[in-house]
Amino acid sequence: MFELLMSADMMVEDPDGMTELLVNKLGIHKHERWRQAFADHPYIAHFLRVHKSLAVAPTRVEPQVHLDKPNHGDPMFHTFLESLRDYQGRHRPMLTHSIVLATHSAKFDNLMEKLMRRRLRFRMAQRTADMPFDRMWMGCTPEDPRYDPSVDGGLCIEVMPIEPLQMPADTFASPAPQPRDLAAGEMVRVTARGFLVRNLDETLRCCSANLGWEPQDPVEALSQEGYRRATMGFTLPNSASLDIIEATRWNGDAGVYLNSWGPGPYYIRIAVNGLAAKAEDLRSRGTKFTWVEESEAVGGKSLIRIDPSELRGQVFEFEEY
Numbered sequence: 001m002f003e004l005l006m007s008a009d010m011m012v013e014d015p016d017g018m019t020e021l022l023v024n025k026l027g028i029h030k031h032e033r034w035r036q037a038f039a040d041h042p043y044i045a046h047f048l049r050v051h052k053s054l055a056v057a058p059t060r061v062e063p064q065v066h067l068d069k070p071n072h073g074d075p076m077f078h079t080f081l082e083s084l085r086d087y088q089g090r091h092r093p094m095l096t097h098s099i100v101l102a103t104h105s106a107k108f109d110n111l112m113e114k115l116m117r118r119r120l121r122f123r124m125a126q127r128t129a130d131m132p133f134d135r136m137w138m139g140c141t142p143e144d145p146r147y148d149p150s151v152d153g154g155l156c157i158e159v160m161p162i163e164p165l166q167m168p169a170d171t172f173a174s175p176a177p178q179p180r181d182l183a184a185g186e187m188v189r190v191t192a193r194g195f196l197v198r199n200l201d202e203t204l205r206c207c208s209a210n211l212g213w214e215p216q217d218p219v220e221a222l223s224q225e226g227y228r229r230a231t232m233g234f235t236l237p238n239s240a241s242l243d244i245i246e247a248t249r250w251n252g253d254a255g256v257y258l259n260s261w262g263p264g265p266y267y268i269r270i271a272v273n274g275l276a277a278k279a280e281d282l283r284s285r286g287t288k289f290t291w292v293e294e295s296e297a298v299g300g301k302s303l304i305r306i307d308p309s310e311l312r313g314q315v316f317e318f319e320e321y
Contacts, residue, residue: 001107001211001212001213001214002101002107002159002213002234003102003103003162003234003236004058004059004101004103004165004167004234004236005059005099005101005239005240005241005242006059006060006100006101006102006160006165007047007061007062007100008059008060008062008190008193008265009062009063009097009098009099010062010094010265011066011095011096011097012063012064012312013065014065015044015064015065016035016044016046018312019046019048019063021310021311022061023048024285025285025306026187026282026285026287026311027281028048028049028050028061028187029049029050029051034046034047034048034049034060038073038130038131040071040072040129041071041074041128041130041131042066042067042068042069042071043065043066043067044067045062045063045065047062048060048062048063049061050187050189050190051179051186051189053168053177054167054168054171055167055170055173055238056177056178056179056238057187057188057189058167058171058189058236058238059189059193059238059239060190061268064097073125073130073131074125074126074128076142076145079146080140080147083146083147084096084156087149087154087156088156088262088263088264089261089262089264092261092264093261093308093312093313093314094261094265094266094314094315095264096156096264096265097156098137098158099156099157099193099265100158101159101160102159102160102161102165103159103161103162104162104163105161105162105163108159108160108161111159111212112136115138115210120138120151121138121140121141121144121150121151122137122138122140123136123137123140123142123145124136124142133160133161133164134161135158135159135160136159136160138151138159138210139151139156139157150206151206151210152203152206152207152210152211153199153202153203153204153205153206153207154198155195155197155203155207155242157211171236171238175237176236176237176238177238179273182321183273184273184274184277185272185277185280185281186272186274187272187273188270188272188273188321189238189240189271190240190270190271191240191269191270191271192231192240192242192269193240193241193242193265193266193267193268193269194266194267194268194269194315195242195243195245195263195264195266196245196246196247196254196257196258196263196265196266197244197245197246197263199246200219200228200230200244200245200246204219204230204244207232215230215231215232215244216231216232216233217231221248222296222297223248223296224296225252225296226247226248226251226252226253226255227245227246227247227248227254227255228246228248229243230243230244231243231244240269243266243267245266247259267315267316267317269298269316269319270316270317270318270319271319271320271321272318272319274320275302275303275318275319279291279304282304282306287310288307288309289304289305289307290307291303298319298320301320302319302320303317303319304317305317306318
């Protein structure tokens with residue numbers, strides 16, 4: 001149904017400072033041209049890359065903030081954003097402004113027609129000189145811009161056509177582009193964005209009925225991790241997946257997080273060329289982490305979990321490419 005998970009985002013108070021932290025602690029790539037800020041849309045966002053090629057790694061890492069200033073380009077967005085904070089919990093360390101899904105224009109049109117026909121809640125942002133393309137948020141309307149999870153099952157989804165992203169042509173090549181001349185420990189791409197929900201079956205029902213979006217594989221029960229997981233895939237093989245997770249016990253990592261902070265965004269997982277080499281790189285950066293020898297989450301292979309205190313509460317993981 002969808003081509004791409006555009007970004008693994010995080011709402012933070014200081015995206016510039018968070019960007020420097022991600023660069024210094026993890027080695028993520030930044031560039032001044034990847035920083036976005038507009039006068040009529042009062043926000044700051046960095047579209048950081050784990051690999052410099054967008055064709056190899058199309059899902060970016062996005063620290064961003066929406067400023068408390070008049071939003072002439074989208075005057076209803078402040079109310080919507082405040083309702084998202086209320087829904088996710090204002091003290092939650094990880095907050096999303098939206099899970100941004102990108103799809104071809106024809107599919108976007110079909111989805112919009114379906115939402116209209118079924119009278120489901122959604123809102124369009126007006127096109128502006130800075131953003132002359134369509135963007136749609138689920139679970140709200142112009143006259144009632146507060147978020148309601150009944151349409152997307154609590155995933156806070158935003159949908160946009162993929163064409164305005166101006167992805168490199170080889171992004172869509174078959175077979176998918178692969179990295180070349182990788183150094184030991186080099187990051188390859190974001191492989192997964194985790195998202196915690198209270199009721200996985202209800203969220204999947206909403207995704208199926210309202211978006212025509214199904215898991216790429218049967219729902220998994222990971223007993224060691226203490227959760228059930230549905231992997232939502234995309235037509236671009238190099239896109240990160242969206243892993244929708246329901247905790248099944250209170251004392252697993254996911255259960256502790258859910259019952260401490262509530263549902264919402266969880267891990268950002270990145271593939272690297274040589275996990276042991278990445279561990280050495282992290283040690284050289286003074287970045288605290290845990291080495292998990294066998295993780296059910298990645299098929300029994302090893303996994304690195306960064307200490308969230310290193311990244312202002314954000315959960316990052318590394319897996320073998």
